[in-house]
Structure formats: C-alpha cells, structure tokens
C-alpha cells in the first residue's frame with residue numbers, strides 16, 4: 017500500500033556521488049516509475065491512472081509538452097518522469113486543516129520544497145490573517161468575498177497581478193484572462209516569461225509566429241536533427257522514442273550541450289524487446305559547447321555554409337526559397353562572410369574540424385530539424401541565438417517542408433495553449449477586440465507586467481494583490497530574496513494549488529490557499545463529468561479527462577474557482593455568463609471558438625481522433641506574417657561569454673528527479689548524484705586550478721554589474737554549503753540545480769527582447785564554506 021509522507025527533511029550530509037550513466041530509460045526507468053507510483057497511491061490507483069495516461073479518452077500527462085503519437089498508441093504511452101508527475105498529483109497523502117494546526121508557519125518556513133511537496137494534496141481552503149501563526153480553514157464563499165473585497169479596494173486594477181503556470185487547461189486559461197481583463201488589467205505574467213519567451217520573440221520576428229513549425233511525424237522524415245540546449249532524457253523522455261525512430265530511418269543526430277546528458281548519448285526503449293537488450297546511441301556527434309557559445313556556433317556554421325556554396329555553387333543555398341520567401345538575405349550573407357572562425361572556436365570551445373563536419377552535414381541534409389530548450393532561451397542573447405539557428409534553416413529552405421523546421425520543445429504540458437488562450441501581458445489588438453465583441457466588455461489596452469516586471473511592481477508597492485493560478489512563484493522566479501520580499505509586501509496573496517510549496521509560506525499580509533482538482537481528478541459539475549483541453553508543443557489540441565475520485569470533497573476545479581470568484585467580484589448582472597461556463601465547459605469552448613484564431617468549431621474538432629492542429633502559416637503554406645511579409649534573415653552582432661579570471665559561468669538546471677520546483681526525490685540517477693541536491697558540477701581541472709579538492713563544501717557567490725550602472729561595484733549574492741563534484745563540462749563552466757541556486761540570479765539580469773531571467777549564465781566565484789553547521 018501507499019506509504020505515509022516522510023517526516024525527515026533532506027540531510028545533505030548523506031549525499032553520495034557515483035559515475036554518471038551512459039544509457040537512459042531501460043528497465044530501471046520502468047521499475048522506478050512503478051515504485052514511486054505505488055508508494056504514493058497504492059496498487060489499485062496506480063493501475064487505474066497509468067493505464068489512462070496519454071490515451072485517447074484518457075488524460076493528458078501533466079509533465080512535459082511533448083506530443084502524443086498520431087498513429088497507434090502503446091499500452092504504456094508514458095515515461096518514467098510522466099509516471100512520477102502523475103504519482104505526485106494522484107497521491108493519497110493529504111495536507112488537512114489538522115496538518116496546518118500542527119505546523120506553524122515558522123515551522124513550515126524551515127522545511128525544504130521537497131518536504132513540503134511530499135506531504136500530499138491540500139484538502140481545504142485555508143486562510144492566514146495578519147498576525148496569525150497558523151493557516152486556518154475558511155469557507156469557499158468567505159474566501160471569494162475576501163478576494164473580491166480586496167480587489168475592489170485597489171486604487172486601480174493594475175495593482176493586481178494574475179500569474180499562470182503552464183499546467184492550467186485552455187478552458188481555465190481563457191476564463192482567467194477574461195476575469196483579469198474584465199477587471200481592467202493586462203497583468204498576466206506566466207511561467208513562459210521564464211521559459212520559452214525568447215523562442216516566441218525570435219520566431220515571431222523571423223517567421224511571423226512564435227511556435228514551432230514541425231509535427232511529430234516530421235521526425236521520421238528528417239535527415240539531420242540538431243538538439244541544442246536541451247536534456248530530453250530527463251525533461252522530455254518520450255522525445256527519445258521519436259529520435260530513436262528518426263535514427264531507424266537514417267537520420268543523424270547532433271547534440272549541442274556543455275554536458276554529455278545521458279539520454280542524448282544512449283537510450284534503451286523500455287517498450288521494445290530490442291531496447292531492453294541493446295539500446296541505441298542517440299547522438300552521432302556530441303558538440304560539447306561552452307555555455308553561451310551557441311550564437312557563435314550558428315554564425316560559424318553560417319559562414320561555412322557560404323564557403324561550401326562557393327565551392328559548389330547552387331548546391332547549398334536554396335535560392336528558390338530564399339528569393340520567394342525571405343527578406344534580408346544579402347545583409348545576412350555579408351555579415352556571415354565576415355565572421356571570424358578563430359573567435360567562433362574560442363567562444364564555443366569546439367575545434368575547426370567539429371565545425372566543418374557539422375557544416376558539411378547541414379549542407380548535405382535534405383531535411384533538417386533544430387530542437388532547443390532552456391540552454392538557448394535563458395541566455396542574455398537567447399533571442400538572437402534562436403534567430404541565428406533559424407537563419408541556417410532559412411538559408412537551406414528548411415521551413416514548411418516535411419522532415420524539417422524549427423522545434424522549440426516546450427516545458428509545461430499546456431504552456432503553449434495558455435498563450436493561445438490569451439495569457440499574455442501584451443495580447444494583440446485583434447484578440448482584445450474579438451474578446452470585447454464576444455462579451456461586451458472593454459479590455460484595457462495598455463500592456464501589463466510580465467514576471468520580472470510584476471516582481472518589481474510588488475517590491476516597489478505598485479502591486480498589492482498577487483493571484484497565482486498554479487505554479488510556485490516564490491521558488492521559480494529569480495533573485496529569491498528580492499522576490500520573497502516582494503511577495504511579503506503584498507496586501508493579499510492567493511495561491512490556487514494542488515500541493516504545498518514555498519509560495520504558501522512566503523505570503524502577503526493576508527494569504528489564501530485554494531485547493532484545486534488536478535488533471536487526473538474527476539471533474540463533476542452539477543453531477544456531469546467535464547473535460548478540459550490542452551495544446552502540445554506542436555500545436556495539437558486535444559481533450560483530457562480525469563477519472564480519479566478527488567482526495568477531498570472540498571476541492572474545486574480551476575474553472576469553478578475562476579467562475580465563482582468572478583460572480584462574487586462582478587455580480588450576477590455581468591455580461592459574461594460565468595455560471596453557465598462553470599456548469600458546462602462546452603460553453604467555454606463555444607466562446608473560445610468565436611474569439612481565438614484557428615479555433616472555429618472547437619467542440620467538434622477537439623473530439624476528433626487525435627484532436628486537431630492549430631494553423632501555422634509557415635508550416636502549412638510557407639506564408640510568413642511578418643512586417644515584410646517574408647521570413648526575415650536576422651543580422652546580429654556576435655556575443656559570447658568569456659570567463660573572467662578566477663571565475664566560473666554557472667548554469668542552473670533540473671535533476672532527473674524533479675519537476676521544476678517540485679522535487680520528486682533525491683536521485684539524479686543519470687548524473688550519479690544521490691540523496692542530496694546541493695552540488696556544483698565542474699571540470700576536475702578547474703577544481704584544482706581554483707585551489708579546491710573534490711567533495712569539498714563551497715559557497716557560490718554570484719557577481720553582477722548592472723549595465724545601467726556600469727560604475728557601481730558588482731552586486732554579490734550567495735548560497736552556502738554546496739559540494740564540489742568533478743564532472744564532464746568545458747573548462748570555466750559549472751552546473752547546479754534549480755531552484756536552490758535561484759538566489760544567485762539577479763532580477764535585472766534578463767535576456768534582451770524577451771525579459772527572461774538569465775538562469776544559464778551566472779558569473780560566480782567559489783569560496784571555501786566556513787560554516788559547516790549552517
């Protein structure tokens with residue numbers, strides 16, 4: 017049967033290190049998945065849930081946004097980490113009012129995020145009033161009244177912030193933005209601001225739409241797949257099946273990463289007999305690039321492609337495509353020809369031979385896909401870097417043809433759908449006008465705040481109410497000390513959550529926890545089962561239906577919470593039919609069909625065998641809705657990251673045993689880190705050169721000079737007691753887990769043009785740890 021929640025917190029002294037694994041998945045992944053599931057939910061519930069995960073008529077995996085196969089689905093269409101995500105949500109452990117009576121806020125504030133999450137599902141709405149030391153129960157009606165009264169008391173609706181995490185369904189997202197806009201604000205920051213915002217900005221500028229242009233079936237038709245800045249073995253494990261299939265069809269795969277991530281190097285498909293025994297090597301080539309070296313890599317490859325064209329004119333540049341569909345080519349060519357390959361070698365740490373070999377593969381490939389994730393987006397020049405990758409594809413005519421295209425691999429399972437539904441602080445006029453016409457409201461037109469701007473506003477007292485639709489704002493955001501102070505500065509913080517996390521402990525003067533149904537839960541409204549819908553990374557929209565009996569009768573769906581709050585806030589005369597929407601989610605989808613582009617006949621189409629695919633003009637018709645009416649070649653000055661003397665560049669990343677700030681367990685099996693999380697991985701030669709020894713405890717001190725005040729002394733931020741682990745990574749580069757290292761990320765250190773916090777390039781120095789008992 018399932019086990020009780022752990023009483024003990026993490027003891028970093030127990031941490032052990034073993035050699036990294038060379039192959040991902042395999043039988044071990046299946047046993048780990050099942051063990052975790054049974055621990056959390058027992059045998060019966062495990063069987064009931066996992067058999068419906070990612071099946072037609074089942075529910076969508078709440079983990080990553082990788083699409084489902086369009087053809088036959090396997091009996092077990094999920095991965096180890098998908099099973100962990102489900103177990104985490106479908107757990108039978110509960111956090112009840114008795115739990116809150118037992119644990120004071122001070123007590124909870126000392127626990128790790130891991131311990132908090134492991135306690136189980138929150139069962140009742142809870143409130144914390146000024147001066148309280150414990151959360152206590154509150155009725156739903158009183159909770160809504162409290163929120164509505166506070167919102168009505170603001171001097172402007174722009175003093176409220178409505179955050180969204182990407183697990184929220186399309187139906188919730190649509191209603192939630194409608195609530196914010198009916199109130200009168202566009203303050204709709206979301207996790208995407210910290211995630212693929214750079215991809216959206218780059219692709220919108222290059223090809224006129226901020227979404228990827230490939231579908232899952234393209235993988236079987238690709239000649240060449242580049243995977244840059246992504247760790248699919250852990251974060252998108254089902255992608256490995258597509259990659260293995262691509263290889264079976266003869267594709268070559270190149271991994272571009274500072275770390276030899278296990279899933280990129282080897283993969284055993286646990287679902288095929290062959291996979292049990294042999295496994296496949298995923299990457300044909302591994303380019304162990306230096307952090308932040310990707311822009312240089314793509315520019316270097318651009319130069320080499322032009323040189324190849326000179327040697328064999330008419331074979332490399334796709335003139336027909338370039339002439340018919342692009343703008344800015346001549347300038348791009350001029351810029352590429354001037355690239356200094358010596359600088360590229362220095363910036364990337366790669367050899368001329370590696371660069372030439374990669375260029376040759378690009379020149380020969382008839383169908384190329386470029387995939388990427390956080391290694392590219394969370395960089396100061398992430399937007400430009402993604403534009404450079406897109407330039408290479410445009411040059412070769414690789415957009416809008418089978419087996420080719422751009423593939424930003426999204427994180428949260430519905431982060432892309434939330435955007436489509438209007439969760440964005442700067443939705444275009446066409447969307448706002450359609451929304452207003454449908455509902456007879458007047459949406460505000462001034463742009464709202466994104467995540468970083470929202471933190472600044474709370475810090476400075478310009479925002480007074482924080483409402484979180486899921487997520488864990490306190491831990492996921494940069495500059496933890498600043499963000500925590502910002503949240504504490506609010507009059508009211510409201511968290512709609514499934515599980516306990518740090519954002520419940522770091523709160524405004526008054527705080528509410530509103531417990532909600534998850535995707536696995538049966539959502540009954542007036543006795544009728546409801547379904548929600550989601551959009552994956554490749555623009556496929558489909559239904560998701562939970563069937564598990566919720567752990568408490570007090571849980572409400574996210575849709576119900578939005579509708580009931582709106583009724584309280586706007587009264588029954590409001591033009592939006594909130595109560596109808598709550599009762600029947602088909603009615604929400606009818607409204608979506610009239611407001612959101614590409615969603616006509618939503619209710620009918622979403623019930624198709626695989627749901628339906630949203631339009632994507634470049635993919636569908638080589639149509640580019642940019643200002644020039646063409647796909648744009650971007651010309652960017654080269655930026656890369658030299659390592660200052662005696663310093664390191666740190667990236668913050670995910671272990672194999674976490675989902676963002678949700679820590680499933682303490683086993684980063686592939687990297688060989690067990691029983692703890694406070695490690696910093698660096699090249700053995702750097703450990704020695706900096707005067708340390710392996711296994712020693714160090715403090716990480718980040719150093720940052722705000723470009724706005726170049727003469728000021730560098731700002732310093734510190735985290736303490738991290739163990740030094742020798743690991744394969746380029747000299748001068750380091751890696752440590754998120755969110756433990758978020759205190760090191762300066763709030764104002766953001767990517768150009770996307771405002772995404774720079775979580776993959778933090779300048780640090782190491783200091784010997786002086787307080788072993790801290």
Ligand SMILES: Nc1nc2c(c(=O)[nH]1)N[C@H]1C(S)=C(S)[C@@H](COP(=O)(O)OP(=O)(O)OC[C@H]3O[C@@H](n4cnc5c(=O)[nH]c(N)nc54)[C@H](O)[C@@H]3O)O[C@H]1N2
Pocket residue numbers: 079080081097211244245246247248250251252272273274275277305306307308309310389390391392395426427428667668669670671672674675676776
């Ligand atoms: N199990 C699980 N699944 C998840 C998540 C999870 O936490 N757990 N999170 C979800 C979310 S929201 C997201 S956004 C995705 C995240 O998916 P990923 O982007 O794969 O996640 P990270 O762990 O941040 O890994 C970043 C990768 O980029 C590499 N990298 C870092 N800097 C650079 C660089 O400068 N250049 C290059 N070329 N590579 C670099 C790192 O070594 C690492 O392999 O996963 C989603 N899926």
Ligand SMILES: Nc1nc2c(c(=O)[nH]1)N[C@H]1C(S)=C(S)[C@@H](COP(=O)(O)OP(=O)(O)OC[C@H]3O[C@@H](n4cnc5c(=O)[nH]c(N)nc54)[C@H](O)[C@@H]3O)O[C@H]1N2
Pocket residue numbers: 133180181182183184207208210211212390394427428485486487488489492493494512513514515516517532533534535574668669670675676677678754755757758761775
């Ligand atoms: N340093 C550093 N910081 C980063 C990153 C990094 O790589 N490095 N990555 C960034 C990225 S890519 C992302 S996407 C963000 C993630 O930021 P968030 O999306 O804000 O964080 P999560 O950890 O995914 O949120 C987990 C919480 O969501 C709640 N939850 C889970 N399921 C549901 C549900 O169905 N409904 C509701 N209402 N709540 C639910 C639970 O209470 C859980 O504690 O973090 C960003 N922060």
Ligand SMILES: [Mo]
Pocket residue numbers: 207210211212426427428
């Ligand atoms: Mo993400």
